[in-house]
Amino acid sequence: MKLIQTAFKSRIASYRVHSENRYSDYNMFFESIKNKVIHLLSEVIKIHNAVKVIMELFGRYILQTQKIVNNKSFNTANKVIDSAADLNDVFYVFVDLMTTQMSEFEKRDSGWELQFIMYVEINLNKFCAFGGSSYKKLPSFIEKKKGIVNVHNQDQCCFLWAIISALHPVRERTLDVSSYPQFSTVVDIEGMTFPVNLRDISKFELRNNISINVHTLESNFENDKIVYRVVGPLYYSQKKLHICTYQFAANNQ
Template sequence: MAEHGNVKINAAFNGEFIAGDKTAVKTIATKNQKIYPTSDLNQWYTKHVVDTILTSLEEFQERDSGWALSRILDFTINVNKFNPLRAGCHIQLPRKIMLKRAVVNVQSTDNACFAWAVVAALHPAKKHPERTIEYPHYSTVLNLCGIEFPLTLPQISKFEKLNTISVNVFTTEDSKIIPLRLADDKMEKHVNLLYVPGNNEAHFVCIKNLSRLVSSQLSNEKCKKYICN
Protein backbone atom coordinates (compact mmCIF):
# COMPACT_ATOMS: atom_id res chain seq x y z
CA MET A 1 0.00 0.00 0.00
CA ALA A 2 2.92 2.35 0.64
CA GLU A 3 4.05 1.75 -2.94
CA HIS A 4 0.72 1.59 -4.81
CA GLY A 5 -1.81 3.37 -2.57
CA ASN A 6 -4.81 1.19 -3.44
CA VAL A 7 -4.63 -2.59 -3.60
CA LYS A 8 -6.84 -5.64 -3.97
CA ILE A 9 -6.18 -8.53 -1.62
CA ASN A 10 -7.38 -12.08 -1.21
CA ALA A 11 -6.36 -14.73 1.29
CA ALA A 12 -5.98 -18.50 1.00
CA PHE A 13 -6.25 -20.75 4.06
CA ASN A 14 -5.11 -24.37 4.00
CA GLY A 15 -6.00 -26.60 6.93
CA GLU A 16 -5.69 -30.28 7.75
CA PHE A 17 -8.88 -31.95 9.00
CA ILE A 18 -9.33 -35.30 10.68
CA ALA A 19 -12.33 -37.61 11.13
CA GLY A 20 -11.44 -40.79 12.96
CA ASP A 21 -8.52 -42.30 11.07
CA LYS A 22 -9.18 -40.20 7.93
CA THR A 23 -7.25 -37.04 7.00
CA ALA A 24 -8.15 -34.36 4.43
CA VAL A 25 -6.84 -30.96 3.38
CA LYS A 26 -9.36 -28.14 2.97
CA THR A 27 -8.58 -24.89 1.12
CA ILE A 28 -10.61 -21.73 1.64
CA ALA A 29 -9.91 -18.73 -0.60
CA THR A 30 -11.53 -15.35 -0.03
CA LYS A 31 -12.59 -13.05 -2.87
CA ASN A 32 -10.44 -10.14 -3.99
CA GLN A 33 -11.41 -7.12 -1.89
CA LYS A 34 -10.29 -3.51 -2.28
CA ILE A 35 -8.28 -1.64 0.35
CA TYR A 36 -7.89 2.14 0.15
CA PRO A 37 -5.39 4.28 2.10
CA THR A 38 -8.28 5.49 4.25
CA SER A 39 -9.62 2.00 5.02
CA ASP A 40 -9.74 0.74 8.61
CA LEU A 41 -7.40 -2.25 8.25
CA ASN A 42 -8.53 -4.02 11.43
CA GLN A 43 -12.19 -3.73 10.43
CA TRP A 44 -11.39 -4.79 6.83
CA TYR A 45 -9.40 -7.83 8.00
CA THR A 46 -12.10 -8.96 10.40
CA LYS A 47 -14.89 -8.61 7.80
CA HIS A 48 -13.20 -9.93 4.66
CA VAL A 49 -10.74 -12.47 6.04
CA VAL A 50 -11.51 -13.69 9.56
CA ASP A 51 -15.32 -13.77 9.35
CA THR A 52 -15.31 -15.18 5.81
CA ILE A 53 -12.92 -18.03 6.65
CA LEU A 54 -14.61 -18.91 9.94
CA THR A 55 -18.01 -19.03 8.23
CA SER A 56 -16.66 -21.37 5.54
CA LEU A 57 -15.04 -23.59 8.17
CA GLU A 58 -18.29 -23.86 10.12
CA GLU A 59 -20.25 -24.69 6.95
CA PHE A 60 -17.72 -27.36 5.99
CA GLN A 61 -17.77 -28.98 9.41
CA GLU A 62 -21.58 -28.94 9.56
CA ARG A 63 -21.98 -30.22 6.00
CA ASP A 64 -19.41 -33.01 6.40
CA SER A 65 -20.16 -34.02 9.95
CA GLY A 66 -17.30 -35.49 11.90
CA TRP A 67 -14.46 -33.48 10.39
CA ALA A 68 -12.45 -31.35 12.83
CA LEU A 69 -9.58 -28.96 12.18
CA SER A 70 -6.33 -30.60 13.18
CA ARG A 71 -3.80 -27.96 12.18
CA ILE A 72 -3.29 -24.95 9.93
CA LEU A 73 -0.90 -25.78 7.11
CA ASP A 74 -0.43 -22.29 5.70
CA PHE A 75 -2.07 -18.94 5.16
CA THR A 76 -1.29 -16.91 2.04
CA ILE A 77 -2.00 -13.26 1.30
CA ASN A 78 -2.12 -12.29 -2.40
CA VAL A 79 -1.70 -8.58 -3.18
CA ASN A 80 -2.66 -6.98 -6.51
CA LYS A 81 -2.27 -3.40 -7.72
CA PHE A 82 -5.57 -1.58 -8.03
CA ASN A 83 -6.20 1.76 -9.71
CA PRO A 84 -9.85 2.66 -9.09
CA LEU A 85 -9.67 6.15 -10.47
CA ARG A 86 -9.79 6.54 -14.20
CA ALA A 87 -12.86 8.60 -14.73
CA GLY A 88 -14.40 10.43 -17.62
CA CYS A 89 -17.67 11.00 -19.47
CA HIS A 90 -21.09 11.63 -18.00
CA ILE A 91 -23.06 8.87 -16.30
CA GLN A 92 -26.41 8.75 -14.52
CA LEU A 93 -26.08 9.01 -10.76
CA PRO A 94 -27.74 6.44 -8.48
CA ARG A 95 -31.24 7.58 -7.49
CA LYS A 96 -30.35 7.50 -3.78
CA ILE A 97 -27.60 10.08 -4.35
CA MET A 98 -29.71 12.24 -6.65
CA LEU A 99 -32.50 12.51 -4.07
CA LYS A 100 -30.11 14.00 -1.51
CA ARG A 101 -29.46 17.00 -3.79
CA ALA A 102 -25.98 17.26 -2.30
CA VAL A 103 -23.90 16.97 -5.46
CA VAL A 104 -23.48 18.78 -8.78
CA ASN A 105 -23.24 16.49 -11.78
CA VAL A 106 -21.80 18.51 -14.67
CA GLN A 107 -22.79 16.86 -17.93
CA SER A 108 -19.67 17.16 -20.07
CA THR A 109 -18.99 15.34 -23.32
CA ASP A 110 -15.23 15.10 -22.80
CA ASN A 111 -13.16 13.03 -20.36
CA ALA A 112 -12.44 15.97 -18.06
CA CYS A 113 -15.22 15.41 -15.51
CA PHE A 114 -12.63 15.83 -12.71
CA ALA A 115 -11.79 19.32 -13.93
CA TRP A 116 -15.45 20.26 -14.43
CA ALA A 117 -16.28 19.04 -10.91
CA VAL A 118 -13.50 21.19 -9.43
CA VAL A 119 -14.71 24.23 -11.39
CA ALA A 120 -18.27 23.60 -10.19
CA ALA A 121 -17.02 23.64 -6.60
CA LEU A 122 -14.96 26.83 -7.00
CA HIS A 123 -17.39 28.74 -9.25
CA PRO A 124 -20.94 27.67 -8.29
CA ALA A 125 -23.54 28.20 -11.01
CA LYS A 126 -26.61 30.29 -10.19
CA LYS A 127 -28.82 28.20 -12.48
CA HIS A 128 -28.63 24.96 -14.46
CA PRO A 129 -25.53 23.71 -12.58
CA GLU A 130 -25.45 20.58 -14.75
CA ARG A 131 -24.55 22.60 -17.87
CA THR A 132 -20.91 23.30 -18.74
CA ILE A 133 -21.92 26.61 -20.34
CA GLU A 134 -22.69 27.99 -16.86
CA TYR A 135 -19.02 27.76 -15.85
CA PRO A 136 -15.72 29.20 -17.05
CA HIS A 137 -13.90 26.58 -19.11
CA TYR A 138 -11.59 24.60 -16.85
CA SER A 139 -8.57 25.39 -19.06
CA THR A 140 -8.96 29.09 -18.22
CA VAL A 141 -9.07 28.75 -14.42
CA LEU A 142 -7.00 25.63 -13.68
CA ASN A 143 -3.36 24.75 -14.28
CA LEU A 144 -3.46 21.35 -15.97
CA CYS A 145 0.15 21.20 -17.16
CA GLY A 146 1.09 17.51 -17.39
CA ILE A 147 -2.37 16.34 -16.26
CA GLU A 148 -3.90 13.69 -18.52
CA PHE A 149 -7.57 12.81 -18.84
CA PRO A 150 -9.24 10.51 -17.94
CA LEU A 151 -7.63 11.33 -14.62
CA THR A 152 -6.04 8.71 -12.36
CA LEU A 153 -5.61 8.86 -8.58
CA PRO A 154 -1.84 9.61 -8.48
CA GLN A 155 -2.37 12.72 -10.61
CA ILE A 156 -4.48 14.42 -7.94
CA SER A 157 -1.42 15.20 -5.79
CA LYS A 158 0.21 16.82 -8.82
CA PHE A 159 -2.99 18.80 -9.50
CA GLU A 160 -3.04 20.06 -5.89
CA LYS A 161 0.52 21.38 -6.15
CA LEU A 162 -0.08 23.03 -9.51
CA ASN A 163 -3.24 24.82 -8.34
CA THR A 164 -2.85 25.19 -4.55
CA ILE A 165 -6.18 23.41 -4.16
CA SER A 166 -6.73 20.52 -1.75
CA VAL A 167 -8.96 17.69 -2.92
CA ASN A 168 -10.83 15.02 -0.97
CA VAL A 169 -12.37 12.18 -2.95
CA PHE A 170 -15.23 10.02 -1.68
CA THR A 171 -16.84 6.99 -3.30
CA THR A 172 -19.69 4.54 -2.75
CA GLU A 173 -19.28 1.11 -1.19
CA ASP A 174 -22.05 -1.13 0.17
CA SER A 175 -24.56 1.76 -0.26
CA LYS A 176 -22.43 4.03 1.91
CA ILE A 177 -20.26 7.05 1.16
CA ILE A 178 -16.66 6.42 2.23
CA PRO A 179 -13.43 8.43 1.85
CA LEU A 180 -11.29 7.20 -1.02
CA ARG A 181 -8.57 9.82 -0.95
CA LEU A 182 -7.98 12.55 1.64
CA ALA A 183 -5.69 15.56 1.18
CA ASP A 184 -2.67 15.79 3.48
CA ASP A 185 -3.45 19.42 4.32
CA LYS A 186 -6.57 21.49 3.80
CA MET A 187 -5.75 24.58 1.74
CA GLU A 188 -7.64 27.85 1.43
CA LYS A 189 -9.24 26.48 -1.73
CA HIS A 190 -10.64 23.04 -0.96
CA VAL A 191 -13.05 20.79 -2.85
CA ASN A 192 -14.82 17.52 -2.05
CA LEU A 193 -15.52 15.25 -5.00
CA LEU A 194 -17.54 12.05 -5.36
CA TYR A 195 -16.16 9.27 -7.56
CA VAL A 196 -19.07 7.29 -8.98
CA PRO A 197 -18.08 3.91 -10.46
CA GLY A 198 -20.07 2.48 -13.38
CA ASN A 199 -20.06 -0.74 -15.37
CA ASN A 200 -17.55 0.30 -18.01
CA GLU A 201 -16.80 3.85 -16.97
CA ALA A 202 -16.74 6.12 -13.96
CA HIS A 203 -17.38 9.75 -13.20
CA PHE A 204 -16.44 12.62 -10.85
CA VAL A 205 -19.09 14.97 -9.46
CA CYS A 206 -18.81 17.94 -7.14
CA ILE A 207 -20.03 17.51 -3.56
CA LYS A 208 -21.71 20.80 -2.65
CA ASN A 209 -23.01 19.62 0.74
CA LEU A 210 -21.04 16.83 2.40
CA SER A 211 -23.19 16.91 5.53
CA ARG A 212 -26.37 16.28 3.55
CA LEU A 213 -24.69 13.54 1.52
CA VAL A 214 -23.54 11.43 4.49
CA SER A 215 -25.89 12.57 7.27
CA SER A 216 -28.33 9.64 7.12
CA GLN A 217 -25.57 7.05 7.44
CA LEU A 218 -24.18 8.73 10.57
CA SER A 219 -27.42 9.03 12.57
CA ASN A 220 -31.18 9.42 12.24
CA GLU A 221 -31.13 12.94 13.65
CA LYS A 222 -32.39 15.39 11.01
CA CYS A 223 -29.96 18.16 11.76
CA LYS A 224 -26.90 19.52 10.01
CA LYS A 225 -23.67 17.71 10.78
CA TYR A 226 -20.25 19.29 10.52
CA ILE A 227 -17.79 16.99 8.79
CA CYS A 228 -14.06 17.49 9.36
CA ASN A 229 -12.18 17.86 6.07
Protein backbone atom coordinates (compact mmCIF):
# COMPACT_ATOMS: atom_id res chain seq x y z
CA MET A 1 0.00 0.00 0.00
CA LYS A 2 1.36 3.41 -0.98
CA LEU A 3 0.30 6.89 0.15
CA ILE A 4 0.04 8.98 -3.03
CA GLN A 5 -1.63 12.17 -1.76
CA THR A 6 -1.81 13.75 1.67
CA ALA A 7 -4.51 16.02 3.10
CA PHE A 8 -5.65 18.80 0.76
CA LYS A 9 -8.87 20.82 1.20
CA SER A 10 -11.57 18.17 1.79
CA ARG A 11 -9.26 15.25 0.92
CA ILE A 12 -7.88 13.28 3.86
CA ALA A 13 -5.52 11.13 1.82
CA SER A 14 -5.25 8.88 -1.24
CA TYR A 15 -3.74 5.41 -1.24
CA ARG A 16 -2.69 3.02 -3.99
CA VAL A 17 -3.16 -0.66 -3.16
CA HIS A 18 -1.21 -3.24 -5.16
CA SER A 19 -1.36 -7.01 -5.11
CA GLU A 20 1.86 -8.90 -4.53
CA ASN A 21 1.12 -10.87 -7.70
CA ARG A 22 -0.06 -9.92 -11.18
CA TYR A 23 -3.65 -11.03 -11.82
CA SER A 24 -6.01 -10.85 -14.77
CA ASP A 25 -8.78 -12.50 -12.74
CA TYR A 26 -10.94 -10.00 -10.82
CA ASN A 27 -11.77 -12.29 -7.92
CA MET A 28 -8.18 -13.35 -7.30
CA PHE A 29 -6.96 -9.75 -7.38
CA PHE A 30 -9.54 -8.43 -4.94
CA GLU A 31 -9.15 -11.33 -2.54
CA SER A 32 -5.41 -10.63 -2.48
CA ILE A 33 -5.90 -6.99 -1.37
CA LYS A 34 -9.04 -7.39 0.74
CA ASN A 35 -7.36 -7.41 4.16
CA LYS A 36 -5.23 -4.36 3.31
CA VAL A 37 -8.26 -2.33 2.22
CA ILE A 38 -10.42 -3.28 5.20
CA HIS A 39 -7.57 -2.50 7.60
CA LEU A 40 -7.06 0.92 6.01
CA LEU A 41 -10.76 1.81 6.21
CA SER A 42 -10.96 0.59 9.80
CA GLU A 43 -8.04 2.76 10.92
CA VAL A 44 -9.32 5.85 9.11
CA ILE A 45 -12.79 5.51 10.65
CA LYS A 46 -11.22 5.31 14.11
CA ILE A 47 -9.88 8.81 13.50
CA HIS A 48 -12.68 10.47 11.56
CA ASN A 49 -15.80 8.52 12.65
CA ALA A 50 -17.21 8.85 9.12
CA VAL A 51 -15.58 9.38 5.72
CA LYS A 52 -16.52 9.57 2.05
CA VAL A 53 -14.75 6.95 -0.03
CA ILE A 54 -14.13 6.66 -3.76
CA MET A 55 -12.32 3.68 -5.27
CA GLU A 56 -10.82 3.48 -8.74
CA LEU A 57 -9.61 0.27 -10.40
CA PHE A 58 -6.76 0.45 -12.93
CA GLY A 59 -6.02 -2.22 -15.54
CA ARG A 60 -3.47 -2.67 -18.34
CA TYR A 61 -5.20 -3.33 -21.69
CA ILE A 62 -3.99 -4.25 -25.15
CA LEU A 63 -5.65 -3.61 -28.50
CA GLN A 64 -4.45 -6.67 -30.40
CA THR A 65 -5.39 -5.42 -33.86
CA GLN A 66 -3.08 -2.43 -33.53
CA LYS A 67 -0.69 -3.72 -30.87
CA ILE A 68 -1.47 -0.73 -28.65
CA VAL A 69 -1.13 -0.99 -24.87
CA ASN A 70 -3.01 1.44 -22.63
CA ASN A 71 -4.15 1.86 -19.03
CA LYS A 72 -7.89 2.08 -18.32
CA SER A 73 -9.63 2.95 -15.06
CA PHE A 74 -13.09 2.36 -13.56
CA ASN A 75 -14.24 4.39 -10.58
CA THR A 76 -17.13 4.44 -8.13
CA ALA A 77 -19.20 7.30 -6.78
CA ASN A 78 -18.70 8.63 -3.24
CA LYS A 79 -19.91 6.30 -0.50
CA VAL A 80 -20.17 7.40 3.13
CA ILE A 81 -18.76 4.88 5.60
CA ASP A 82 -19.06 5.23 9.36
CA SER A 83 -18.23 3.21 12.46
CA ALA A 84 -21.48 1.23 12.17
CA ALA A 85 -20.63 -0.10 8.70
CA ASP A 86 -19.76 -3.73 8.06
CA LEU A 87 -16.45 -3.18 6.24
CA ASN A 88 -16.49 -6.64 4.71
CA ASP A 89 -19.82 -5.85 3.02
CA VAL A 90 -18.61 -2.38 2.07
CA PHE A 91 -15.55 -3.86 0.38
CA TYR A 92 -17.63 -6.16 -1.83
CA VAL A 93 -20.04 -3.36 -2.76
CA PHE A 94 -17.08 -1.43 -4.15
CA VAL A 95 -15.75 -4.55 -5.86
CA ASP A 96 -19.09 -5.15 -7.60
CA LEU A 97 -19.27 -1.55 -8.82
CA MET A 98 -15.77 -1.58 -10.30
CA THR A 99 -15.87 -5.04 -11.86
CA THR A 100 -19.28 -4.36 -13.43
CA GLN A 101 -17.85 -1.31 -15.20
CA MET A 102 -14.80 -3.27 -16.30
CA SER A 103 -16.91 -6.13 -17.67
CA GLU A 104 -19.20 -3.76 -19.56
CA PHE A 105 -16.19 -2.05 -21.14
CA GLU A 106 -14.79 -5.37 -22.33
CA LYS A 107 -18.15 -6.42 -23.85
CA ARG A 108 -18.59 -3.34 -26.02
CA ASP A 109 -16.70 -4.85 -28.97
CA SER A 110 -13.97 -2.30 -28.36
CA GLY A 111 -11.27 -4.86 -29.04
CA TRP A 112 -9.43 -4.06 -25.82
CA GLU A 113 -8.29 -7.11 -23.83
CA LEU A 114 -7.24 -7.05 -20.18
CA GLN A 115 -3.61 -8.04 -19.66
CA PHE A 116 -3.59 -7.62 -15.88
CA ILE A 117 -5.06 -5.56 -13.05
CA MET A 118 -2.59 -2.93 -11.87
CA TYR A 119 -3.93 -1.51 -8.60
CA VAL A 120 -6.82 0.18 -6.81
CA GLU A 121 -6.70 3.80 -5.70
CA ILE A 122 -8.68 4.71 -2.59
CA ASN A 123 -9.58 8.37 -2.10
CA LEU A 124 -10.67 9.32 1.41
CA ASN A 125 -12.59 12.56 1.89
CA LYS A 126 -13.95 14.34 4.93
CA PHE A 127 -17.60 13.86 5.74
CA CYS A 128 -19.26 16.61 7.77
CA ALA A 129 -22.71 15.59 8.91
CA PHE A 130 -25.25 18.28 9.74
CA GLY A 131 -26.24 18.64 13.36
CA GLY A 132 -24.98 16.44 16.15
CA SER A 133 -22.39 17.10 18.79
CA SER A 134 -19.27 19.19 18.37
CA TYR A 135 -17.51 17.04 20.96
CA LYS A 136 -14.64 15.06 19.46
CA LYS A 137 -13.16 12.06 21.19
CA LEU A 138 -9.43 12.36 21.78
CA PRO A 139 -6.99 9.54 20.94
CA SER A 140 -6.67 7.13 23.85
CA PHE A 141 -2.99 7.89 24.48
CA ILE A 142 -3.88 11.55 25.12
CA GLU A 143 -6.90 10.74 27.28
CA LYS A 144 -4.79 8.48 29.50
CA LYS A 145 -2.43 11.36 30.32
CA LYS A 146 -5.37 13.32 31.78
CA GLY A 147 -3.69 16.57 30.77
CA ILE A 148 -6.48 17.96 28.57
CA VAL A 149 -10.02 18.86 29.61
CA ASN A 150 -12.29 17.81 26.75
CA VAL A 151 -15.77 18.99 27.76
CA HIS A 152 -18.60 16.82 26.39
CA ASN A 153 -20.71 19.63 24.92
CA GLN A 154 -23.69 18.99 22.65
CA ASP A 155 -23.68 22.35 20.86
CA GLN A 156 -21.39 24.16 18.43
CA CYS A 157 -19.52 26.05 21.17
CA CYS A 158 -16.59 23.75 21.95
CA PHE A 159 -14.28 26.78 21.79
CA LEU A 160 -16.22 28.53 24.55
CA TRP A 161 -16.42 25.46 26.78
CA ALA A 162 -12.64 25.06 26.46
CA ILE A 163 -12.20 28.66 27.58
CA ILE A 164 -14.65 28.32 30.48
CA SER A 165 -13.01 25.10 31.68
CA ALA A 166 -9.66 26.93 31.82
CA LEU A 167 -11.02 30.01 33.58
CA HIS A 168 -13.15 28.03 36.06
CA PRO A 169 -11.35 24.71 36.66
CA VAL A 170 -13.10 22.02 38.70
CA ARG A 171 -11.74 18.92 40.42
CA GLU A 172 -14.62 16.56 39.76
CA ARG A 173 -16.75 15.81 36.69
CA THR A 174 -14.36 17.89 34.60
CA LEU A 175 -15.91 16.68 31.33
CA ASP A 176 -19.52 17.59 32.19
CA VAL A 177 -20.98 20.85 30.89
CA SER A 178 -23.04 21.11 34.09
CA SER A 179 -19.83 21.50 36.12
CA TYR A 180 -19.17 24.94 34.63
CA PRO A 181 -20.95 28.30 34.58
CA GLN A 182 -22.87 29.13 31.41
CA PHE A 183 -20.40 30.89 29.10
CA SER A 184 -22.83 33.75 28.41
CA THR A 185 -22.42 34.80 32.06
CA VAL A 186 -18.61 34.76 31.90
CA VAL A 187 -17.45 36.06 28.50
CA ASP A 188 -18.61 38.60 25.93
CA ILE A 189 -19.58 36.88 22.67
CA GLU A 190 -21.85 39.53 21.17
CA GLY A 191 -21.81 39.44 17.37
CA MET A 192 -19.74 36.24 17.18
CA THR A 193 -20.81 33.03 15.44
CA PHE A 194 -19.93 29.45 16.32
CA PRO A 195 -18.10 27.21 15.57
CA VAL A 196 -15.55 29.98 15.95
CA ASN A 197 -13.36 31.13 13.06
CA LEU A 198 -9.66 31.70 13.68
CA ARG A 199 -9.91 35.27 12.41
CA ASP A 200 -12.43 36.09 15.17
CA ILE A 201 -10.22 35.02 18.07
CA SER A 202 -8.37 38.34 18.30
CA LYS A 203 -11.75 40.07 18.65
CA PHE A 204 -12.68 37.66 21.45
CA GLU A 205 -9.36 38.30 23.22
CA LEU A 206 -9.80 42.07 23.08
CA ARG A 207 -13.33 41.96 24.45
CA ASN A 208 -12.51 39.58 27.28
CA ASN A 209 -8.96 40.59 28.20
CA ILE A 210 -7.65 37.07 27.68
CA SER A 211 -4.91 35.41 25.63
CA ILE A 212 -5.51 32.31 23.52
CA ASN A 213 -3.23 29.98 21.58
CA VAL A 214 -4.65 27.45 19.13
CA HIS A 215 -2.97 24.18 18.21
CA THR A 216 -4.20 21.29 16.12
CA LEU A 217 -3.79 17.54 16.42
CA GLU A 218 -3.08 16.15 12.96
CA SER A 219 -3.58 12.46 12.23
CA ASN A 220 -2.25 10.37 9.35
CA PHE A 221 -2.09 6.70 8.47
CA GLU A 222 1.56 5.74 7.97
CA ASN A 223 3.21 2.32 7.79
CA ASP A 224 -0.06 0.58 8.72
CA LYS A 225 -0.63 2.63 11.88
CA ILE A 226 -2.11 5.96 12.97
CA VAL A 227 0.46 8.68 13.64
CA TYR A 228 -0.49 11.87 15.51
CA ARG A 229 1.36 15.19 15.45
CA VAL A 230 0.69 18.43 17.30
CA VAL A 231 0.80 21.23 14.73
CA GLY A 232 0.81 24.93 15.36
CA PRO A 233 0.11 27.23 16.84
CA LEU A 234 -2.49 28.02 14.19
CA TYR A 235 -3.15 31.15 16.20
CA TYR A 236 -0.65 32.69 18.61
CA SER A 237 -1.77 35.43 20.95
CA GLN A 238 -0.01 38.77 20.89
CA LYS A 239 -1.45 39.55 24.32
CA LYS A 240 0.46 38.46 27.44
CA LEU A 241 -2.41 37.94 29.84
CA HIS A 242 -4.19 34.88 31.22
CA ILE A 243 -3.49 32.25 28.57
CA CYS A 244 -5.87 29.51 27.46
CA THR A 245 -4.72 26.93 24.93
CA TYR A 246 -7.42 25.57 22.67
CA GLN A 247 -6.64 22.37 20.81
CA PHE A 248 -8.71 20.55 18.21
CA ALA A 249 -8.33 17.58 15.87
CA ALA A 250 -7.88 19.09 12.44
CA ASN A 251 -8.86 16.03 10.45
CA ASN A 252 -12.09 15.68 12.39
CA GLN A 253 -13.44 19.04 11.45
